[in-house]
Amino acid sequence: MKVHISLAASAALLALAPVNATLAAPEKGAATEVPSQLPRNAAPLHYSITVTPNAEKLSFDGNVLIEFLLKTPSDSVTLNAADIDFRRVTIAKGRAAAMPATASVNAAAQTATIAFGKKLPAGRYTLNIDYSGKILQQANGLFALDYKDPQGAEKRALFTQFEAPDARRFVPSWDEPNYKATFDLTATVPAEQMAVSNMPVAARRDIGNGLAEVRFGTSPKMSTYLLFFGLGEFDRITKQVGPTEVGVVVGKGNGPKGQYALDASAKLVAYYNDYFDTPYPLPKLDNVAGPGQSQFFSAMENWGAIFTFERVLLNDPKITSARTRQGIFSTDAHEIAHQWFGNLVTMAWWDDLWLNEGFASWMESKATAHFNPDWQSELDRVNGREGAMGLDAYVTTHPVIQKISTVEQTSQAFDTITYQKGEAVITMLEAYAGETIWRDGLRAYMKKHAYANTRTDDLWNAVEAAGAKGLVKIAHDFTKQPGVPLLEVKSAKCVNGSTLLTLTQSEFSRDRKAETSAKPQRWNVPVIAQVIGQAPSKTVISNGSGSLQLAGCGAFIVNAGQSGYYRVLYQPDMMAALQKDFAKLPAIDQLGLLNDSQSLAFNEYQPVRTALNLVDAVPSDTSQRVTEDNVSTYGYLYGLYEKDPARQAKLAKLASNRFGPTLSKLGYKQSPSDSTLDANLRSSLISTLGYMGDPAVVAEAKRLFAELETNPAALDGPLRTTWLGVIAQNADQADWDKMRKLGQTAESFLVKSSMYRLLGSARDIALAKQALALALTKEPGPTLSAAIINGVSGDHPELAVDFALANREAVEALVDVSSKSEFIPGLGYGSSDPAMVGKLEAYAKAYLSPESRKPVDQAVAAIQTRIKSQPRIRTETSAWLDEKAAQ
Numbered sequence: 001m002k003v004h005i006s007l008a009a010s011a012a013l014l015a016l017a018p019v020n021a022t023l024a025a026p027e028k029g030a031a032t033e034v035p036s037q038l039p040r041n042a043a044p045l046h047y048s049i050t051v052t053p054n055a056e057k058l059s060f061d062g063n064v065l066i067e068f069l070l071k072t073p074s075d076s077v078t079l080n081a082a083d084i085d086f087r088r089v090t091i092a093k094g095r096a097a098a099m100p101a102t103a104s105v106n107a108a109a110q111t112a113t114i115a116f117g118k119k120l121p122a123g124r125y126t127l128n129i130d131y132s133g134k135i136l137q138q139a140n141g142l143f144a145l146d147y148k149d150p151q152g153a154e155k156r157a158l159f160t161q162f163e164a165p166d167a168r169r170f171v172p173s174w175d176e177p178n179y180k181a182t183f184d185l186t187a188t189v190p191a192e193q194m195a196v197s198n199m200p201v202a203a204r205r206d207i208g209n210g211l212a213e214v215r216f217g218t219s220p221k222m223s224t225y226l227l228f229f230g231l232g233e234f235d236r237i238t239k240q241v242g243p244t245e246v247g248v249v250v251g252k253g254n255g256p257k258g259q260y261a262l263d264a265s266a267k268l269v270a271y272y273n274d275y276f277d278t279p280y281p282l283p284k285l286d287n288v289a290g291p292g293q294s295q296f297f298s299a300m301e302n303w304g305a306i307f308t309f310e311r312v313l314l315n316d317p318k319i320t321s322a323r324t325r326q327g328i329f330s331t332d333a334h335e336i337a338h339q340w341f342g343n344l345v346t347m348a349w350w351d352d353l354w355l356n357e358g359f360a361s362w363m364e365s366k367a368t369a370h371f372n373p374d375w376q377s378e379l380d381r382v383n384g385r386e387g388a389m390g391l392d393a394y395v396t397t398h399p400v401i402q403k404i405s406t407v408e409q410t411s412q413a414f415d416t417i418t419y420q421k422g423e424a425v426i427t428m429l430e431a432y433a434g435e436t437i438w439r440d441g442l443r444a445y446m447k448k449h450a451y452a453n454t455r456t457d458d459l460w461n462a463v464e465a466a467g468a469k470g471l472v473k474i475a476h477d478f479t480k481q482p483g484v485p486l487l488e489v490k491s492a493k494c495v496n497g498s499t500l501l502t503l504t505q506s507e508f509s510r511d512r513k514a515e516t517s518a519k520p521q522r523w524n525v526p527v528i529a530q531v532i533g534q535a536p537s538k539t540v541i542s543n544g545s546g547s548l549q550l551a552g553c554g555a556f557i558v559n560a561g562q563s564g565y566y567r568v569l570y571q572p573d574m575m576a577a578l579q580k581d582f583a584k585l586p587a588i589d590q591l592g593l594l595n596d597s598q599s600l601a602f603n604e605y606q607p608v609r610t611a612l613n614l615v616d617a618v619p620s621d622t623s624q625r626v627t628e629d630n631v632s633t634y635g636y637l638y639g640l641y642e643k644d645p646a647r648q649a650k651l652a653k654l655a656s657n658r659f660g661p662t663l664s665k666l667g668y669k670q671s672p673s674d675s676t677l678d679a680n681l682r683s684s685l686i687s688t689l690g691y692m693g694d695p696a697v698v699a700e701a702k703r704l705f706a707e708l709e710t711n712p713a714a715l716d717g718p719l720r721t722t723w724l725g726v727i728a729q730n731a732d733q734a735d736w737d738k739m740r741k742l743g744q745t746a747e748s749f750l751v752k753s754s755m756y757r758l759l760g761s762a763r764d765i766a767l768a769k770q771a772l773a774l775a776l777t778k779e780p781g782p783t784l785s786a787a788i789i790n791g792v793s794g795d796h797p798e799l800a801v802d803f804a805l806a807n808r809e810a811v812e813a814l815v816d817v818s819s820k821s822e823f824i825p826g827l828g829y830g831s832s833d834p835a836m837v838g839k840l841e842a843y844a845k846a847y848l849s850p851e852s853r854k855p856v857d858q859a860v861a862a863i864q865t866r867i868k869s870q871p872r873i874r875t876e877t878s879a880w881l882d883e884k885a886a887q
């Protein structure tokens with residue numbers, strides 16, 4: 001699954017409605033104790049599911065035949081079910097007559113116990129269950145997405161979303177990843193609609209009354225969370241890759257907009273076939289587009305039938321930016337990597353979720369960089385690692401491998417630590433092992449565990465066996481304990497043309513600095529360092545200190561190439577040398593050094609001026625990616641002076657002087673000679689300078705917006721959302737009304753969605769209030785309203801939280817069940833108001849179980865740290881700005 005990691009606050013904050021299920025006691029003497037919330041007396045072998053959805057009534061009828069193995073003599077089995085109405089249950093052995101059985105539901109535990117009426121001997125049985133269920137309007141279980149087709153007609157399409165615990169809303173089942181089985185699915189559907197599942201259609205027949213019965217081929221052995229069903233007025237485009245038919249399924253008429261994703265999928269399947277040395281095992285691989293959005297995720301890797309929201313799948317010349325196209329490629333790369341890593345080989349339990357997600361994130365970057373070297377995707381990794389280190393340095397963090405005991409903890413596990421720290425740790429281990437040994441280890445792992453389940457150590461052992469000596473102990477240190485190592489370069493001595501570094505290891509913290517300095521955790525840290533322009537040297541720092549000899553003398557960088565998961569603190573003279581030679585560093589090290597120095601300065605490990613001097617040293621002709629980072633730092637500083645408009649005006653002027661010439665050179669319009677990175681930089685400069693009120697940028701936005709009156713296509717193209725974003729932020733009532741009108745009259749759902757999302761970003765408080773009120777009406781549609789509220793929380797977290805608390809039930813109905821208790825803390829995450837802490841605490845006390853408090857704890861930690869650190873950052877920044885002005 002691809003979750004919304006990039007949306008700042010949403011990052012670490014997911015939870016499910018409280019469920020009281022707890023971990024079942026492991027069987028005594030079991031060799032490998034895979035956790036389970038179900039009794040262990042039975043396991044499924046095969047499901048034959050038949051469904052008849054009633055899209056209009058938002059319900060469905062189902063029947064399932066479950067062949068299962070009763071392992072010990074028992075009078076009942078317990079499986080998962082949520083919001084399922086059991087009508088008739090029987091149990092049969094072989095050809096013997098079926099016997100009636102009774103189902104009793106435990107709604108809180110999301111289970112149903114099927115009682116047989118007497119004790120049955122161990123053996124193979126078949127359960128036959130008639131039931132009905134609900135079609136939801138947020139992305140959980142079987143759900144509906146409504147949209148208008150290009151002719152303006154109201155349409156409804158159905159999809160499923162089962163990860164982590166929602167297959168049980170579709171079919172009573174052993175809904176845990178370790179219970180793999182095969183699946184047959186048959187559906188009765190409107191004859192004019194297309195039905196899609198994991199496997200190709202095996203048979204289809206008209207059954208009268210405008211209905212057809214569609215039977216799909218039998219799936220391979222897989223976990224329940226990977227099952228998929230979709231139904232609607234679709235078009236499907238395809239491409240053949242060896243024996244695999246690769247497809248993209250889109251709303252009718254959108255075929256051409258799916259071509260970019262189809263081309264990407266075809267390339268990626270071939271690449272992974274080769275990389276894993278195991279061919280993709282299903283006959284087809286579709287990527288199914290759904291209109292609308294979720295606050296939780298953007299795509300899901302159902303085996304053979306990936307689901308992706310339109311905004312990260314359709315390439316529409318009217319609106320799609322270069323950055324969105326990159327997102328289409330990388331999201332596809334992520335989900336296709338899961339077809340092997342996750343689907344073919346699956347974590348045994350959710351405590352190893354990171355194995356799926358950290359790995360897919362890493363593979364996504366690797367494949368994206370392979371096909372698009374000009375995108376500098378390796379720099380995305382540096383920013384992903386930065387996001388992870390930010391969260392990992394609070395006391396509220398958790399290890400990459402974490403204990404998962406309840407259903408809500410499963411959903412909370414889809415966070416930045418799992419995805420981005422997971423990716424960063426794998427990046428470090430690949431660099432340690434070397435690309436070839438690492439790949440050979442993965443190939444062996446894939447072959448050994450195909451169609452089965454694994455624990456993290458299965459992977460480490462495979463890679464170490466392939467030749468990566470010492471990998472397991474490093475891997476354990478970074479996955480079993482939380483936190484961020486801090487390496488301090490104590491000294492650097494130039495002797496006979498080489499440099500001897502001495503390093504000590506402590507721990508980087510944002511809220512326990514004294515404690516972690518006094519008693520840091522220890523890691524085995526693989527270190528790569530080099531004098532600029534010389535060959536790199538490698539070592540592993542153990543037990544808190546070490547030394548390293550580098551070829552050459554002069555400015556040097558530790559964590560050269562940025563594959564390490566740690567921060568580096570230099571002595572002032574070393575920093576001064578790096579600042580002087582900054583332009584000679586590769587872009588990736590420039591970015592890593594900027595991130596480290598800012599984070600260390602803002603968290604009081606070094607003076608703020610050290611970081612700001614480095615920001616100032618970034619040359620204007622560096623990589624566009626580094627310039628983007630640089631302009632965003634100015635945006636961050638500007639935001640710090642919310643209550644000091646005079647200082648903001650000075651900062652804005654400084655930013656305009658510094659970046660205005662770069663923007664002038666790029667021009668306001670997309671040019672045919674643009675690279676992807678040029679296009680991204682232009683968009684970032686317009687957004688950030690527009691946010692800071694740059695007169696030229698705001699005037700151009702207003703000019704283009706006015707032009708819409710006479711030319712409705714004036715804003716069409718890759719910068720449409722960027723320019724409208726500037727208008728939206730600086731909007732007055734007339735602008736806002738006009739934007740809303742553009743949303744109402746948009747000719748495609750994709751464009752409509754983008755317009756409504758922007759309505760929440762007005763800085764004007766009266767307009768922010770209007771946006772909130774609008775979110776509770778039917779006008780935006782059920783999946784866009786939460787995005788509007790989220791938009792308001794950007795500039796007005798207090799307003800958004802007060803509104804959400806006052807309308808709690810209505811607001812929570814606007815988000816996926818699985819992200820419900822994450823949503824409100826997410827709205828308040830960016831606040832620096834002491835009152836927010838009390839509000840969120842009161843919310844947690846009233847509505848969250850102790851197990852699902854984590855989102856609130858994380859938001860509170862971030863807010864409190866901000867309240868404490870911001871005055872100091874402001875004071876030091878002001879002094880630096882004043883000195884700069886006086887020069």
Ligand SMILES: [Zn+2]
Nearest residue numbers: 001002357360
């Ligand atoms: Zn994923």
